[in-house]
Amino acid sequence: MQKSHHVEHPISELIKNRKSPRAFSRQPIDADRIRSLFEATRWAPSSTNEQPWVYVYATHDQTELWDKLFSCLNESNKVWAKGAPLLILSLARKNFTRYPGANAHAMYDLGGANSFLSLQAVELGMQVRQMAGFSYEKTIEQLNIPDTYEVGVFMAVGYPGDPETLPEKLKLREMAPRERFLQNEFVMNHIF
Ligand SMILES: Cc1cc2nc3c(=O)[nH]c(=O)nc-3n(C[C@H](O)[C@H](O)[C@H](O)COP(=O)(O)O)c2cc1C
Structure with missing residues (x-):
């Protein structure tokens, strides 16, 4: 598939x-800026305006809760996430609050809300790295998550740091140009 490094x-x-x-x-990230990140998610679209997203966050100085979140990550993520000033776990309510039954779009909506959060972070001079590399079982156990919630992804948030602080392999990846498929690989103006 065709790719390029450019917008x-x-x-x-x-x-x-x-x-x-x-x-x-x-x-550290000021409390009002953390509020702005979550405010951005409030205004994300969702199926039937259900707003199924739920977040558990901890700043680095909230040692006990931050450590609990951090302990759920895979080793490959712990290597670099250990200095992140803010960790967030995103979850979705599985069921509708106003109708009976499961919300089939809960995870879809959570992804949208997380994108809003990520863009709001950029607006504030920060960046977000989402993580699917974590233990579901440990997350449920450590955070006491009820069965009515679906675990989404973890996010590390902070201001840009120095790639020199990363292990060599990650440093090279951090500095490599970012690559994307060209639109002709995934946008169609015709039927399959
Ligand atoms: C759902 C999801 C899960 C991800 N999981 C991880 C992860 O566990 N570890 C990691 O280092 N990056 C993870 N990433 C980051 C992606 O690798 C990254 O978004 C992708 O390489 C594109 O780079 P960019 O976001 O800088 O454009 C994840 C991203 C998403 C959206």
Whole structure:
């Protein structure tokens, strides 16, 4: 499949400047800025306006809760996430609150909300790296998550850091140009 390293058509600066770093500055994030990240999720669209997203967060200085979140990550993520000033676990309510039954779009909506959060982070000079590399069982156990919630992804959030602080292999990946499929690989103006 064809790829390129470039933005091929004009896009929002927020989208252009978003990326998922592994090197984060130790600089703490002010409480009001954390509120802005979650405020952005409030205004994300969702099926029937259910807003199924739920977040558990901890700042690095909230040692007990931060350590609980951190302990759920895979070793490959712990290597770089150990300095992240903010860790977030995203979850979705499995069932509708106003109708009987399961919400088939809960995870879809959670992904949308997480994208809003990621772009709001860019607006505030920060970046987010999402993580699917974690133990579901440990997360449920450590955070006492009821069965009515679906675990989504973890997120590490912070201001940009120095790639030199990363292990060599990750440093090279951090500095490599980002690559994307060209639109002709996934956008169709015709039927299959
Ligand atoms: C659902 C999801 C899960 C991800 N899981 C991990 C992960 O466990 N570890 C990691 O280092 N990056 C993870 N990432 C980050 C992706 O690798 C990254 O978004 C992708 O390489 C594109 O890079 P960019 O976000 O800088 O454009 C994940 C991203 C998403 C959306």
